[in-house]
Amino acid sequence: DREQGQREFETTKNLTRLIKSIETLRIAFRQDHFDLEGKLSQVPDPRKVIEYLNEIKRWEDSCTHEIEKFGGDTVLINEERMKKADRQLKKWIDMTERLLSRHPSTNSGDNTEQQALRDLFENISILHSQYRIRMTGENGLAQTVIFFSNVLESWNSKFNTYAYTGGKISEGEWLAFYSQMDEWLEGINKAVAFVGKSTKDSSDELDEQKKGNAVKNV
Numbered sequence: 782d783r784e785q786g787q788r789e790f791e792t793t794k795n796l797t798r799l800i801k802s803i804e805t806l807r808i809a810f811r812q813d814h815f816d817l818e819g820k821l822s823q824v825p826d827p828r829k830v831i832e833y834l835n836e837i838k839r840w841e842d843s844c845t846h847e848i849e850k851f852g853g854d855t856v857l858i859n860e861e862r863m864k865k866a867d868r869q870l871k872k873w874i875d876m877t878e879r880l881l882s883r884h885p886s887t888n889s890g891d892n893t894e895q896q897a898l899r900d901l902f903e904n905i906s907i908l909h910s911q912y913r914i915r916m917t918g919e920n921g922l923a924q925t926v927i928f929f930s931n932v933l934e935s936w937n938s939k940f941n942t943y944a945y946t947g948g949k950i951s952e953g954e955w956l957a958f959y960s961q962m963d964e965w966l967e968g969i970n971k972a973v974a975f976v977g978k979s980t981k982d983s984s985d986e987l988d989e990q991k992k993g994n995a996v997k998n999v
Contacts, residue, residue, distance in 0.1 A: 785859075785916060788850055789977050792922070796973050799843050800966060806836055807962040814955070824955055827944045834940040837933050844930035851918040859916055863909055870909075874902050911979035921982030922975040925968055932961070 813829070816822040825833065850856070881895050914920050936958065942948030975982060 784855075785912070788855075789915070792847055792850070793973055793976050795843055795847060796969055796976070799840060800969050800973075802836065802840065803962055803966055803969070806833070807959070807966075810959055810962070814959075821952055821956055821959075824950070824952060830940050830944045830950075834937065834944055837937050837940065841930060841933045841937065844926050844933065847926045848923070848930060851923045856916060860913070863913060867906075867909060870902060870905060874898075914981055915977060915979050918975075919981050920975045920978040922972055922978075924982075925972040925975065929965060929968055929972075932965070 810833075814821055814823050814825060877898050878895070881898070917923065918926075939948070939950060939954070943950045
């Protein structure tokens, strides 16, 4: 419906801004901390880390805004509306089957009308299911955004400790942060492709990405 379409339009716009922001930080990070041979030449100082931390917080806010769409009052209201429509659909099916059983087709017992109605109701049921998938983000969108938000939370904690309490971040971790930005861009671009998709998405690829990031964050 129009409301869902508007939410998806806003999601696409929000994720597109997020992609551009990650791309900008990735380019700046490379220019500031890598030499011409592509080797890490200078780790960020606390002042620079605070800049990165503030950027990550903005990304987290964007993710939170999107995640709320999958569990807020709007979803609950729409879900109740869908359940009501499903109950009404079942009543229609029962009513039409009783009606057709009382007035069978005169075409040699042919059940063409009944089959046509069953097909119609089945198609309506499929459309309801597809709408639910879009509404709840089960098309891969919700899982992708939540995963990205969790990764950002981990980096937020590391950067906050380093910038304000004298914690340490190794060169390996800085390299991991830089390399993960490529993966984040790939993931968010996929999330944009999921917007409006009405079928559930396989989580195999995302699970592999989770394992890779888990190793890097150890």
